[in-house]
Amino acid sequence: MDINFVRERITQLRMAKGISEYQMSYDLGHSRGYINNISSGKSLPSLTELFAICDYFQITPAEFFDPSMGNPNLKKHVVSGLDLLSERDLQLIQSIIAHLIQRG
Known part of the structure; x- marks a missing residue:
């Protein structure tokens, strides 16, 4: 820095x-x-x-x-939204994240 x-x-x-x-x-x-x-x-x-x-x-x-925090408010908003999702929806989000990371 x-x-x-x-x-x-x-x-x-x-x-x-x-x-x-x-x-x-x-x-x-x-x-x-x-x-x-x-x-x-x-x-x-x-x-x-x-x-x-x-x-x-x-x-x-x-x-x-x-x-590494790029846009901290966006990350906070996304994380707070995760609290409102069902376990099934969270698993779906997790698979989407894994897919996006693989794509680079």
Whole structure:
């Protein structure tokens, strides 16, 4: 993990949420270019602001720093939906996942 990770991760999460840099800056209570400055490498968020960014995306700092988490909110939504399925449906989902993994 390097210094570019934070800016790339914010961009990844922002794009997954479908919001602009301007909108995110505004939502966080900052000037128009706040997120752009982070994304372009001109600045980094403070620790306090990083926690605010995690809250904004409704993720934990651990999820933010886990590169395997791609879109943590999507995974949370899928997992919570699994709780509502029958055992037979879960087995079907499991076989679909195995098939998709095999296809690569």
